[in-house]
Amino acid sequence: MVYGNHKKLRVGTGILFSDKYIFSKDSSSITNSVLEEEEERTSIPFNWPVIGMMPDLFLNVHRAQDYITEILQESGGTFEFKGPWFANMDMLVTSDPANVNHILSKSFSNFQKGPEFEKMFDILGKGIFNAECESWESPRKTIMPLINHQGFQKFVGITSWNKLEKGLIPVLELAAKSGMEVDLQQLFAKFTFDTTCLLVLGHDPASPGIDLPESPLGNAFADAEEAVFYRHVVPRTCWKIQRWLQIGAEKKLTKARENLHQFLATNISSKSENLEGINQTAISQDGGGLDLLARYMKAVGVLKEENRTSDIVSQKIWRDALLNLIFAGKDIKGAGLTWFFWLLASNPIEESMVRKEILSNLQVKEGRWQFSNLEEMKKQVYLRGALCESLRLFPPVATQHKAPVNPDILPSGHSINPNTKTLLPFHAMGRMETIWGKVCWEFKPQRWISEQVGIAHEPSFKFTAFNAGPRSCKGKEICFIQMKIVAVALLCRFHFHILEGHQTVPDNSVILHMRHGLKLKVSTTSI
Secondary structure, three states, rough: OOOOOOEEEEEEOOEEEEEEEEEOOOOOOOOOOEEOOOOOOOOOOOOOOOOOOHHHHHHHHHHHOOOOOOOOHHHHOEEEEEOOOOOOOOOOOOOOOHHHHHHHHHHOOEEEOOHHHHOOOOHOOOOOOOOOOOHHHHHHHHHHHHHOOOOHHHHHHHHHHHHHHHHHHHHHOOOOOOOOEEEEEHHHHHHHHHHHHHHHHHHOOOOOHHHHOOHHHHHHHHHHHHHHHHHHOOOHHHHHHHHHOHHHHHHHHHHHHHHHHHHHHHHHHHHHOOOOOOOOOHHHOOOOOHHHHHHHHHHHHOOOHHHHHHOOOHHHHHHHHHHHHHHHHHHHHHHHHHHHHHHHOOOOOHHHHHHHHHHOOOEEOOOOOOOOOOOHHHHHHHHHHHHHHHHHHHHOOEEEEEEOOOEEEEOOOEEEEEOOOOEEHHHHHHOOHHOOOOOOOOHHHHEEEOOOOEEEEOOOOOOOOOHHHOOOOOHHHHHHHHHHHHHHHEEEEEEEEEEOOOOOEEEOOOOOOOOOEEEEEEEEEOO
């Protein structure tokens, strides 16, 4: 069977067409072998007079990630997109690791987020993701030591396990017993939202369970992400008109902003009142159990016991800082776990290798394991390799864009003018033979494992799931801690069976979610 004009590639337990995954029982690994192809075609868009390359973009916007990959494969890794005249949509797209290293590291000071970034991501306000230069460096210096504090990392482990034990595991046990279908992506979204709110705010939203719809706050995040994505692919005039008329995605974004701001304002006010009795030793104690908002407030000195008031830091600054942290924690881990479990379910040999390691290194009795300390997570080398491989193929933040302040010449030889949007397609980079070799489409955890050092190191400008350069994600290890705990806890207890015919395709969002969710059935197991 051939879908349209595109190549048909075997992926996991399914077939990857350039814009969808269709499941088939007879496959067990990702491979880039072309099974059949009706005709050769080029993916390079035609540059029309006046309207530029927009017609091709609109025709392929439903499969944006695959379309970008195809263009870069044909153009040698760097491509200049031409938008309509006067629409300010011209951009340079590059997956060349040398260019990525130049932009994110070597010429970091010249490549900023650009004048359009904050307008597109205005929901994040003046938080760390929108901030530039000094306004970015100052909060980062405050927040990063709090995130990497040993006590907070233990708090992450304990909080994640408690939420698994009391929330996600009972839901999956019910699904296994009743034989009902579940959407694992939705369950992970609720789990990571609740744990992130607990870690950042000290508040548990207690999201609905298996048979209830998404919470208003969960919908608010999803609507915001969708609206921001479409701001990237339509002329600014179009979404500004939508915002003025309050229609379409912009109407949803406005409502999402109102809900999120009210939620955060309530939590900030409550935290300010409740922290008066906490002293500095509570934060410095090993595993003191304080959330980031409590630690952050204490770090900048807003408690009355220090003869200061919360007016020193405005509520808007708190709100923007916290919203950025929740966006990052909720979505990166939720999307990462969804693709990881899909890849394992699609590759039973690799799944069995992960299970074998768990059984060898952890205390598992009758399919039951309980989290006790972070040290035991370090023993899971093959699991770490599988997580890295999943993040290589499906990085939760699929693209990033920058813009130079001054003219520059990239290592590839491409000249770039000031304020030219420069798109870095991290999803496409995981599919480049020039970067990862001919087996770049295969799910191979072994590529991350070295007999000498355990997990092999790959430079961040090649493995870009956590960004690169000065703005690389400093919460990387926190992410791995939580993902490992979830993986071990669930793989000890359950097998996951993807529904036959279920289509898996990346959604159009700034975060790489699955468009149709991850529908499957669950059965209990003991390993």
